[in-house]
Amino acid sequence: MTARVDHGVTSGTFSLDGETFDVENNVWVVGDDDECVVIDAPHDVDGILAVVGGRRVKAILCTHAHDDHVRVAPELRERVQAPLLLHPDDKPVWELTHGDELWDADLADGSTVDVAGVTLRTLHTPGHAPGAVCFHVEALGCVFTGDTLFAGGPGATGRSFSDAPTLHDSIRRALFALPDDTVVHTGHGEDTTIGAERSNVP
Numbered sequence: 001m002t003a004r005v006d007h008g009v010t011s012g013t014f015s016l017d018g019e020t021f022d023v024e025n026n027v028w029v030v031g032d033d034d035e036c037v038v039i040d041a042p043h044d045v046d047g048i049l050a051v052v053g054g055r056r057v058k059a060i061l062c063t064h065a066h067d068d069h070v071r072v073a074p075e076l077r078e079r080v081q082a083p084l085l086l087h088p089d090d091k092p093v094w095e096l097t098h099g100d101e102l103w104d105a106d107l108a109d110g111s112t113v114d115v116a117g118v119t120l121r122t123l124h125t126p127g128h129a130p131g132a133v134c135f136h137v138e139a140l141g142c143v144f145t146g147d148t149l150f151a152g153g154p155g156a157t158g159r160s161f162s163d164a165p166t167l168h169d170s171i172r173r174a175l176f177a178l179p180d181d182t183v184v185h186t187g188h189g190e191d192t193t194i195g196a197e198r199s200n201v202p
């Protein structure tokens, strides 16, 4: 197997409910030397393309539609000519940033994307946002959690469109079904593992 995970960090802002914060976001790219998929499109297209490194992009996958994760998604789609995928339950969140300039195809719980000989399986994990999803790559022993699960516990639920009990239930149901040694690649900050987070979720 030649598939691997590449990583970058971009800087910008997150705005919701009338407040704006400076944030750094992880950009995750899964692929081989020829093709890849990009997970999230935060802040800076050139920063994302530096991680892609000239490979063919098969798809752009959005973990959720908060503006720090999708701000440059339409521009990235234009630059790499790849379809943009989002769970439709995040439409009201998406519209705050991009209005009626929509994504190309819907993600659904259990839907899969194949790249470089491995499969990314979508896990619908509402709570941080209604259409929040994670992507499990069993062959690589990792899961991409966006803002659903971080090193230290669940993502934030204090703002519009979020709900803490729903988030905790999603994590227990979908993520804690994965093996303890599954590496968790998050939307912000450091990696963790499923096993390390079991005691951090109510």
Ligand SMILES: [Zn+2]
Residues within 6 Å of the ligand: 064, 066, 128, 147
């Ligand atoms: Zn978020």
